Amino acid sequence: MKLLTHNFVSSRFLKDVKGGYPLKLSAQKIETKDVEFNEEFIKNIIPKCDFSALRSACESINEAANLPQTLPENWIENEELLKELHRLLFCIDIIEGELQCPDTARIFPIKQGIPNLLVEDEQK
Template sequence: MKLLTHNMLTSKCLKNVVSGYPLQISINSPEDVKVQEVDFNPEFIARIIPKVDWDVLCKTAEEVGHKGDLPATLDQDYETNEEFLKMAHHVLLEVEVMSGELVCPETGRRFPVTDGIPNMLLNEDEV
């Protein structure tokens, strides 16, 4: 699961959950996270950044050990700063959680991540 995907997931469909965001990532070891190179597309990154919760992305990247030099706040000129766009590209699209769990911050409900795919299916009594 790419960190871009994680940034957009929520568990608010669970019964009695108001926000369900952000889901916490629980991994057992650094080997549960891998980096796969993806072609850099600066236009895509510049367009997707306004849709990303930047604070959550930075916190998550730090938790999985891949924050690097990513700044804690967005610069005004991020759209034209290629160095920044490359750092954002790396964290958003190249860092992948391969196994672990996503944890609802309100209920503690755990959703498994296997082979990079989060299983967010719910039981009938949870809806």
């Protein structure tokens, strides 16, 4: 599971969950893959991302060292930051781990890079 995917996933579909975002990430196995840098794509996707949730996910896997606390106003002109955001969002792959709902503490496993968010009908 890419960190980009994590940034858009929530547990709002669960019964009695109002927020469900961001899911707390815990990773047991991480792989890093080379993905070609696409400056225009990263510039278009960053405004759609929740930077605070991205930072929190990066902290949970010890990858936040080169990430500012908040997204600077001039981020779109900062090539070094754009490349770091690309690396974080597209090159890091969570292979094994868990996502935890912040409201209910329900655990969703990540197996072979795929988050399992399926629930029983009575939990919806």
